[in-house]
Every structure is written in structure tokens, then in C-alpha cells.
Amino acid sequence: MAHDIRIVTEAELRKAVPLDHAAVDVVERAFAALGAGNVVMPPILSMDLPEANGEVDVKTAYIPGFDGFAIKVSPGFFDNPKLGLPSLNGLMILFSSTTGLVQAVFLDNGYLTDIRTAAAGAVAARHLAPEVVTTAGVIGTGVQARLQIKAAHLVRPFGRVLVHGRDPDKAQACAADLARDLGIEADVTDAEALVRNAQLVVTSTPSRGPLVRAEWLHLGLHITAMGADQAGKTEIDPAALAAADLYVCDRVSQCAVSGELEAARAAGLMADTPPELGEVITGTHPGRTAQDQITICDLTGTGAQDTAIASHAAGVLGDAGTVIRA
Amino acid sequence: MAHDIRIVTEAELRKAVPLDHAAVDVVERAFAALGAGNVVMPPILSMDLPEANGEVDVKTAYIPGFDGFAIKVSPGFFDNPKLGLPSLNGLMILFSSTTGLVQAVFLDNGYLTDIRTAAAGAVAARHLAPEVVTTAGVIGTGVQARLQIKAAHLVRPFGRVLVHGRDPDKAQACAADLARDLGIEADVTDAEALVRNAQLVVTSTPSRGPLVRAEWLHLGLHITAMGADQAGKTEIDPAALAAADLYVCDRVSQCAVSGELEAARAAGLMADTPPELGEVITGTHPGRTAQDQITICDLTGTGAQDTAIASHAAGVLGDAGTVIRA
Incomplete structure (x- = not known):
């Protein structure tokens, strides 16, 4: 009809x-x-x-x-x-x-x-990042890297962002765009300095090897890893996942085959079933329980x-x- | 772009x-x-x-x-x-x-x-039905029942069709439509007489129990069973499948879970892997090898x-x- x-x-x-x-x-x-x-x-x-x-x-x-x-x-x-x-x-x-x-x-x-993926980053930041974020960082320089920082800024209005990418020109362009669009300070740096100096880090790359090392983690850090969405892709050192106070999946069944959990389990870590972001939102899981905890959220993208x-x-x-x- | x-x-x-x-x-x-x-x-x-x-x-x-x-x-x-x-x-x-x-x-x-489903019925009839079909039959009285007969008529231009449905009024309406659209004789009858008197039978119903019994099969008969497309649906007695000279699937993996093969295997029959319609078309499988054979083709619908x-x-x-x- x-x-x-x-x-x-x-x-x-x-x-x-x-x-x-x-x-x-x-x-x-x-x-x-x-x-x-x-x-x-x-x-x-x-x-x-x-x-x-x-x-x-x-x-x-x-x-x-x-x-x-x-x-x-x-x-x-x-x-x-x-x-x-x-x-x-x-x-x-x-x-x-x-x-x-x-x-x-x-x-x-x-x-x-693009929008729903960035919005998920904001949801993760809203529920897992420390309450006060003065500096954010993004590893990755594409469209989604930009959107992730804009989304995070909606819920944690930081005054500074650090950008890292393999291509310095692209990193510079990304930083310039973010500085202009958000009216904040934006600098290009290496991955280690970025993680060590930010309270909120987003990884947004198609990487197939870890970009964030466990030894860079520090108190009061939240990481949203949203690049891995396929078997073989990974951005976070399995040891970092294990070292965090809390690791949260958008969907455990997806993260186990196409997210950070895949590589971590292949390395013999993270055997327990992690909580999902939705459980943190509804209160079934307490989420971050102290401002100095280290949290990681793994986003693979859901229907x-x-x-x-x-x-x-x-x-x-x-x-x-x-x-x-x- | x-x-x-x-x-x-x-x-x-x-x-x-x-x-x-x-x-x-x-x-x-x-x-x-x-x-x-x-x-x-x-x-x-x-x-x-x-x-x-x-x-x-x-x-x-x-x-x-x-x-x-x-x-x-x-x-x-x-x-x-x-x-x-x-x-x-x-x-x-x-x-x-x-x-x-x-x-x-x-x-x-x-x-x-509707069109690609009917067309598959014509492909099955072209490659599996006896060369000469004077009477076709259809069990089912819906849109697809009409289309199946029109499709079969493209490749086997029979002069008469028999129609059976649970609702006699719908069967009458279906027969009238087919008689008018194809310019052939069309009569309503019971399922047994339909199968016994046709050389080409199509079943096109959402039935969850067998409509065609093994004892009605006769030499030189081809049946296309296209109604079952979900677990639990079936139109052909498993004994009829086993009694036929040749049973052909559109896709074995689908017929085993949602076609006639599902019920037959549940009854302990048809354990061997049947050929697929495509193999008959390409000649990998000989298909019907004599005009007096009994053949059944099971269509579940493919991407x-x-x-x-x-x-x-x-x-x-x-x-x-x-x-x-x-």
C-alpha cells in the first residue's frame, strides 16, 4: 500500500x-x-x-x-x-x-x-572521565578524530587539546581546525606527552598495533579507544587495559572479536567479562568511583x-x- | 561525494x-x-x-x-x-x-x-520438469501462487492448471484469474487429485505440515516446493522427498534450516547432501535423466x-x- x-x-x-x-x-x-x-x-x-x-x-x-x-x-x-x-x-x-x-x-x-560514533564518545566521557578535564588529547587526525574532540568538549569543556598523528602536517591541520572551531588552545605533540598531560584521551585510528603504552597511564586518566572495529585492529597496549581500574565495552560480544578486548585476550589478559557502557549509565555498574582512577572505554559501534x-x-x-x- | x-x-x-x-x-x-x-x-x-x-x-x-x-x-x-x-x-x-x-x-x-521468487520457480521448471507438461497444479491461492503458475507457463506452456486451497472461494478466484490471464483451462480440485493429475506441481503456502503425500507421487512428476522459508514450515511429506528420484535445493545450507530438508532430516531421512539447482544448470549435476523420473525442487529464496x-x-x-x- x-x-x-x-x-x-x-x-x-x-x-x-x-x-x-x-x-x-x-x-x-x-x-x-x-x-x-x-x-x-x-x-x-x-x-x-x-x-x-x-x-x-x-x-x-x-x-x-x-x-x-x-x-x-x-x-x-x-x-x-x-x-x-x-x-x-x-x-x-x-x-x-x-x-x-x-x-x-x-x-x-x-x-x-560519524555523528552517532562521536556522540558515543561524549557518552563515554560523560560517564567515565574525571569531572574536571583541563586538557584533552586525540591520537588520530581524521574526520572522526575532530568529531570526537568536539563531542567530548560538549560534556567536558576543556581549554586545551593535544593532537598526535603519524603525519605532522595532518596533525597540525587537525589542531588548527579544533582551535578555531572550539576556541581553545591546540598543540601537536608526541603520543607519550599527549597521554601523560591529558585527563581525557581519545584514540581514533585504524591502527593494528598499540599506540598507548601502559607505562604512560597516570592517575585521573580516561581513555576512549574508538578506532578498533575489526579483527586485528588495536590501539591500546593489552597491559594498559589490564592496568586500568576499569575497562568498559560498548558491547562485550563485539569488543571481544573486533575491539581492544580481542588483542588483550590473545595476550592472555582480561579473561573476566567486563561491564558495558550501558550498565554504567543505568547504574548497574558503579563506573568510575574516584577522580584519580584510570578508566578505558572501548567503542566498536553498535546498531x-x-x-x-x-x-x-x-x-x-x-x-x-x-x-x-x- | x-x-x-x-x-x-x-x-x-x-x-x-x-x-x-x-x-x-x-x-x-x-x-x-x-x-x-x-x-x-x-x-x-x-x-x-x-x-x-x-x-x-x-x-x-x-x-x-x-x-x-x-x-x-x-x-x-x-x-x-x-x-x-x-x-x-x-x-x-x-x-x-x-x-x-x-x-x-x-x-x-x-x-x-515476488518477481525473483516466481522466476526461480520458472528456472526450476525449465531444468527439472518433464519436457512436456499438459497440466500444472498449484497448492496455494495467493499472489505468489498465481505468479508461480505464470512463471512456469513461460517455460512449460501447459493448457490446463489445477488449483487447490483451504478456502474454496480463494481457490476459485485464483483459478479464474489464471484462466483469464493465461488463456488456459483452470479448475479447482483437492490436493490428491491435483498432484495425481499434474506433471508439474508448485506448492506456495505458509504450511507447517505436509500437504503432498508420498503415495500421490507418480512417474514423470516435478514438484517445486517454495512455501517453506522458515524453521518449522513444511509442505512436502518427508517420505515423498525420500521417494523422489531427485531432490534439489536452491541452497542446501538454507533448505536444511528453513526448507523441506529440515523436516525430512528431523524425520531421520535425507542425510546425504543433495545437489543445488545451480549445479543442475551448470551441468555439474545431471538433473532429471529420464522423462518418467520424479523430481522435487526446494526453494527458500536466496540473496x-x-x-x-x-x-x-x-x-x-x-x-x-x-x-x-x-
Whole structure:
């Protein structure tokens, strides 16, 4: 039966759905629901296209209390830059949780994923970072590195950020952008100085080896490791995970196969089941219990965040997009 | 990077993509590729929404030689009829196999699934039914029952069809539609007479118990069982499967969990690995080797068919649909 479906482009979404407190709050609701145990979130569907050096992932989750659920398709085609195209693309589809009818198609080329991923960083910082953060640090210089610092700044309004990247020019550009956009001091430094001098560190790289060493940890530090999202990727020394007072997963089942927990367990560490971010939000787990503790949060990305951000987008879009009766 | 995406409605697709030889041929190519073993087809992503009596399935497949791959989302919300809405809906998205960019969004509400499912029935009949079919039969009276008979008629132009359904009025209506649309004789009868008098039988029901008994089988019969597509569903007596000269799956891994093979193996029968339809098409398996053999083909529905029909649709659409730059 024909019904109205809203088709929304990346440009329209960028205008209507900024990284703001509302986006952080809706993603926090998704994690709280995950923590309460009433989200239906099937394993990620993943397909390789070896001839094109490509892969595609599909994520979804049903969260009770949300009117809709999202299905997100994320293709990654790693030869695209040779063609002048970005590697990552994709779209989200929002369905009614009551009837299954398609409500909206977000042709976002990954933009909503960027926002919901950054928002998860803010949720982690809100619930795990020390109350006072004067200096933050980010390892990584890409789009998501920038967004992570902007998201963290929403919940911990630090006056200084340190940036580290393998390419000094990119690190300098990232620092300049953050200084301008947030109106704060921003400096480029090495990874060790960054970790030692910040109270809040975000790692946002595709690294396959540890970037943060255990001996750099210090009292009153929180790290959000959001780069690892695939088997073999890791950013944090397993010894650092073991040394922290608290290690928290977005989803244990995902972190164990594609997050920091994978490498740590391969090294014979972290055999116990860690708590999840949602359990900290709901209070099932106490989270950080002293300002001088060391905490690490491991974010691999969940379908629940996709359902949250797509639902949020639908609510704030107003008349944006094209309505097609189909 | 913004690029053109074609958005196509169900009405536009119904006009541009009929059930015809071209649709059958492209689905046959998909099965041939499956039979050759070079299709990447991950397990179906499936999510239950118990509070809404709903479920959603996502299928995909990459077929070398096809320019695109489809991701199909099929929601089934079984309380929808109370709201005056169909239970089944959904859409297909066509991506470039080279870049992963979204090429087209088919807001088809399940129409392309109907066509690719019927086309698979024609492929099964083309490769497994006796060469001469004068009478076909269909158990089931829904949209797909009608399409299956139309599809079979493309490859075996029989002059008579027998129809059986639990509801005599629906069976009568189905027979009348088929008589009118195909210009053939169509009669309503019971299941036993139907099977005994037809050379080609299609079962197209959501049955959870056998509808076709082993003792009704006769020389020179082909059955396509396409109703069972979920654990617990079955249409054919396990003894009939065992008694046939040849039992063929669309995909063994799927038939074993959601097709006729599931019930047969639960009954202690059919322990050997059956051939797949694609192997019959490519000649790896000889298929029917005599006109008087009894053959059964079990269709559960594959992502490869979705990629095939979506690619076909993109090729025949011409200017249909709305182009959105996103």
C-alpha cells in the first residue's frame, strides 16, 4: 500500500542534524537500553567483495520505546581513493517499529554514522572521565578524530587539546581546525606527552598495533579507544587495559572479536567479562568511583546507536528532504 | 561525494519489470553462479520485534560479473492486516560492485521479491520438469501462487492448471484469474487429485505440515516446493522427498534450516547432501535423466536472486523514477 517516504540527502542531514547535546542524549538513551538488556541487536551482517577490495556491513537494532528502527548499510571500498572517491559510503533506512513500513531513507554517505560514533564518545566521557578535564588529547587526525574532540568538549569543556598523528602536517591541520572551531588552545605533540598531560584521551585510528603504552597511564586518566572495529585492529597496549581500574565495552560480544578486548585476550589478559557502557549509565555498574582512577572505554559501534541517530534525525528534519509516495 | 541515485516506486517497478523471460534468465544466471561456487552470500540477518509481532530479514549476495549487488530488507509485521496494511513490505538497494556507491533505491514493498521468487520457480521448471507438461497444479491461492503458475507457463506452456486451497472461494478466484490471464483451462480440485493429475506441481503456502503425500507421487512428476522459508514450515511429506528420484535445493545450507530438508532430516531421512539447482544448470549435476523420473525442487529464496533482479531492474528502468543527488 502506497505511503509517504522521506528521502534525505547528506547535505540536508548535515544542516539538520549537528553534533549537539540532543544527539548525545539520544545515543545515551540507546546505550541505557542496551544496559537494561531489552534491545534486540543481531550480529552484524558482513560481506567481502574481494575482487573490488571492498566489504559491506549491515547493522540494525530494535530499541523498545523508539518509534522506529534503523538498518544501516556501510560499504567500504578501499580502492576508491584511486578514483577520487571516498572509501566509506552508505545509507540508513528508518522503519516503523509498529508496522515495518519504510519511513525514511537517509542517503547520508556515512554522515549519521560519524555523528552517532562521536556522540558515543561524549557518552563515554560523560560517564567515565574525571569531572574536571583541563586538557584533552586525540591520537588520530581524521574526520572522526575532530568529531570526537568536539563531542567530548560538549560534556567536558576543556581549554586545551593535544593532537598526535603519524603525519605532522595532518596533525597540525587537525589542531588548527579544533582551535578555531572550539576556541581553545591546540598543540601537536608526541603520543607519550599527549597521554601523560591529558585527563581525557581519545584514540581514533585504524591502527593494528598499540599506540598507548601502559607505562604512560597516570592517575585521573580516561581513555576512549574508538578506532578498533575489526579483527586485528588495536590501539591500546593489552597491559594498559589490564592496568586500568576499569575497562568498559560498548558491547562485550563485539569488543571481544573486533575491539581492544580481542588483542588483550590473545595476550592472555582480561579473561573476566567486563561491564558495558550501558550498565554504567543505568547504574548497574558503579563506573568510575574516584577522580584519580584510570578508566578505558572501548567503542566498536553498535546498531543501537544507528537506530538512535536515525530516529533523532527523523524528529528534527522538519520539511527537509523529498517525499516520495511508494 | 554527491552522486546521482535513482529512487523508484513500486508502481514504477510494476510497469518496468514484468515477470517475463528476461527476468527468468537473469535469475537463472544467478543460480548458475551459485552453482559455480563463486558467489559471496552471507547468512541472512534476521531480527525479531516481539512487541510488534514483527520480524525483519536482510539478504545480500555478490555475484561476479554483475555490476551491482543488492541489499534487500524484508520486514514482516503480522498484525498489519488489523490496521488495513499488508504484512510484508520492504525495499531493495542496489550498490555498485566496483565502488560501493548507492546506485538505486527500489521502494518496491516486496514486488521485486515476488518477481525473483516466481522466476526461480520458472528456472526450476525449465531444468527439472518433464519436457512436456499438459497440466500444472498449484497448492496455494495467493499472489505468489498465481505468479508461480505464470512463471512456469513461460517455460512449460501447459493448457490446463489445477488449483487447490483451504478456502474454496480463494481457490476459485485464483483459478479464474489464471484462466483469464493465461488463456488456459483452470479448475479447482483437492490436493490428491491435483498432484495425481499434474506433471508439474508448485506448492506456495505458509504450511507447517505436509500437504503432498508420498503415495500421490507418480512417474514423470516435478514438484517445486517454495512455501517453506522458515524453521518449522513444511509442505512436502518427508517420505515423498525420500521417494523422489531427485531432490534439489536452491541452497542446501538454507533448505536444511528453513526448507523441506529440515523436516525430512528431523524425520531421520535425507542425510546425504543433495545437489543445488545451480549445479543442475551448470551441468555439474545431471538433473532429471529420464522423462518418467520424479523430481522435487526446494526453494527458500536466496540473496543471489535479489542481486539478479535488482540489477535487471536497473537495466530496464530507462528514465523511470526520481533522481536525487546525494
